[in-house]
Each structure stands twice: as structure tokens, then as C-alpha cells.
Amino acid sequence: MASVTDKGKEAPKRPAPLILWLATVAMLAACSNDDRAARRAAAGPSPDRAALLRVASVAAGERQFARCAACHAIRRDAPDRNGPTLFGVVGAPVAGVSPRFGYTAALQRVGGRWTPERLDAWLADPRAFAPGTSMGFPGLADPLDRADVIAYLQAQR
Ligand code: HEC
Structure with missing residues (x-):
């Protein structure tokens, strides 16, 4: 019976890694689009x-x-x-x-x-x-x- 209780305790932890993973994916997607702004900034004002x-x-x-x-x-x-x-x-x-x-x-x-x-x-x-x-x-x-x-x-x- 102890093992059933353990499993019950572990279950609520599961969503956390999924949320982290989704957040990471969202962040990476945003970076690949938004890095334009960062690159523009890195080029300086009125870049040649x-x-x-x-x-x-x-x-x-x-x-x-x-x-x-x-x-x-x-x-x-x-x-x-x-x-x-x-x-x-x-x-x-x-x-x-x-x-x-x-x-x-x-x-x-x-x-x-x-x-x-x-x-x-x-x-x-x-x-x-x-x-x-x-x-x-x-x-x-x-x-x-x-x-x-x-x-x-x-x-x-
Ligand atoms: C609607 C068709 C079309 C599109 C779209 C187009 N081109 Fe062209 N491109 C041509 C043609 C036709 C030539 C040959 C022009 C000539 O002989 O006057 C050419 C020539 C070139 C050349 C010169 C090649 C050489 O040997 O000197 C370059 C470089 C080039 N294109 C780059 C691009 C780039 C980069 C894009 C996109 C941003 C683009 N072209 C979009 C049709 C197109």
C-alpha cells in the first residue's frame, strides 16, 4: 500500500516540467523573431x-x-x-x-x-x-x- 501512496504524492509534481518545457519553447520561438530588434540595437543608431x-x-x-x-x-x-x-x-x-x-x-x-x-x-x-x-x-x-x-x-x- 505504501507504493500507492507514494505514487499519489508524486502525481502533482508532473505538470511543472511540462510548463517549464512549454515556457522554454515559447521563449525560443520569441527569440528567433524578436532577435531582429536586438540585432538592430546592436548595430547602433543609424547604422551604415x-x-x-x-x-x-x-x-x-x-x-x-x-x-x-x-x-x-x-x-x-x-x-x-x-x-x-x-x-x-x-x-x-x-x-x-x-x-x-x-x-x-x-x-x-x-x-x-x-x-x-x-x-x-x-x-x-x-x-x-x-x-x-x-x-x-x-x-x-x-x-x-x-x-x-x-x-x-x-x-x-
Ligand atoms: C521575378 C523573378 C525574380 C525574383 C523574385 C528575384 N530575381 Fe534575382 N534575377 C532575376 C532575373 C530574371 C535575373 C537576371 C537579370 C538580368 O539579366 O537583367 C536576376 C538576377 C539576379 C542577380 C544577378 C546574378 C548575376 O549572375 O549577376 C542576383 C544577385 C539576384 N538576382 C538576386 C536576387 C535576390 C537575392 C532576390 C530576392 C531578394 C531576387 N534576386 C529576386 C529574377 C528574379
């Missing part, structure tokens, strides 16, 4: 591009890349879609990351290579960066979104 790149998050950039994925694959050797496959684009020649892609003269005219700075300008406003480009994307208005995407692109090499 370099400061934003320092606090950029590859994971956040991967989520942002959902906006690019309709037209761009990113894995090595993946076929081009509406746009060229972007594996290894940071440091690649402009209009040259995918040699088999049919680029516009507008983008070919730009010349040089893709640096984080040039990608930032391109992703802010593709049509201003290369007037006549066929990249039908309005641009990412938020500089932190752009820094995150660039960090993600930089990690794919």
Missing part, C-alpha cells in the same frame, strides 16, 4: 551598411530568400529558373554567376564583380542599379533584410 552586415543573420536571410526562390535556386548545380542559380554569387562576375543564363545587356553592361556593397544597391532597387534589367523584383526596402539576404548568399559557396 558595414554595421548592418556585422549583425546580419544567415538564418534570417534564409527566411528572406523565400522571396527570391520563385525565380532563383541557390544550391550548387541546381538548374536556372526565371533567374540564374545564385550559388557562389558573392565575388562572382556581375551577369556571370551562372554561365549558361541569358542575361540582359543591361546587367552585362555593369561589369565587375558582386561585392556585398553592390548586392546591397542591387537588392534595394534592381531597376535603378541596372536600368532595363529583366529581374522583375521591386527590391527589399529594409536595409537589415538586405544585410540578412547578403549574409545568406555569402554562406552559399
Whole structure:
């Protein structure tokens, strides 16, 4: 009979670990969304591009890349879609990351290579960066979104 009594005493303790676990899960979920605010704060007041790149998050950039994925694959050797496959684009020649892609003269005219700075300008406003480009994307208005995407692109090499 003693064992039955013991079990009876233990039962009320059970919910506590469950609540702790739920609280931890909720906290982690909140962190992954809210760490934007922390990252913005860490970049300082009116941060420049370099400061934003320092606090950029590859994971956040991967989520942002959902906006690019309709037209761009990113894995090595993946076929081009509406746009060229972007594996290894940071440091690649402009209009040259995918040699088999049919680029516009507008983008070919730009010349040089893709640096984080040039990608930032391109992703802010593709049509201003290369007037006549066929990249039908309005641009990412938020500089932190752009820094995150660039960090993600930089990690794919
Ligand atoms: C609606 C389709 C579409 C979307 C959405 C899109 N792109 Fe593009 N992208 C293109 C096309 C088409 C080109 C080729 C442009 C040209 O030749 O003028 C291109 C070119 C590029 C290039 C230049 C590649 C090179 O070899 O020089 C980069 C970098 C790029 N896109 C990044 C992105 C990123 C990052 C996003 C998301 C934030 C994005 N694009 C969203 C269609 C798209």
C-alpha cells in the first residue's frame, strides 16, 4: 500500500516540467523573431551598411530568400529558373554567376564583380542599379533584410 501512496504524492509534481518545457519553447520561438530588434540595437543608431552586415543573420536571410526562390535556386548545380542559380554569387562576375543564363545587356553592361556593397544597391532597387534589367523584383526596402539576404548568399559557396 505504501507504493500507492507514494505514487499519489508524486502525481502533482508532473505538470511543472511540462510548463517549464512549454515556457522554454515559447521563449525560443520569441527569440528567433524578436532577435531582429536586438540585432538592430546592436548595430547602433543609424547604422551604415558595414554595421548592418556585422549583425546580419544567415538564418534570417534564409527566411528572406523565400522571396527570391520563385525565380532563383541557390544550391550548387541546381538548374536556372526565371533567374540564374545564385550559388557562389558573392565575388562572382556581375551577369556571370551562372554561365549558361541569358542575361540582359543591361546587367552585362555593369561589369565587375558582386561585392556585398553592390548586392546591397542591387537588392534595394534592381531597376535603378541596372536600368532595363529583366529581374522583375521591386527590391527589399529594409536595409537589415538586405544585410540578412547578403549574409545568406555569402554562406552559399
Ligand atoms: C521575378 C523573378 C525574380 C525574383 C523574385 C528575384 N530575381 Fe534575382 N534575377 C532575376 C532575373 C530574371 C535575373 C537576371 C537579370 C538580368 O539579366 O537583367 C536576376 C538576377 C539576379 C542577380 C544577378 C546574378 C548575376 O549572375 O549577376 C542576383 C544577385 C539576384 N538576382 C538576386 C536576387 C535576390 C537575392 C532576390 C530576392 C531578394 C531576387 N534576386 C529576386 C529574377 C528574379
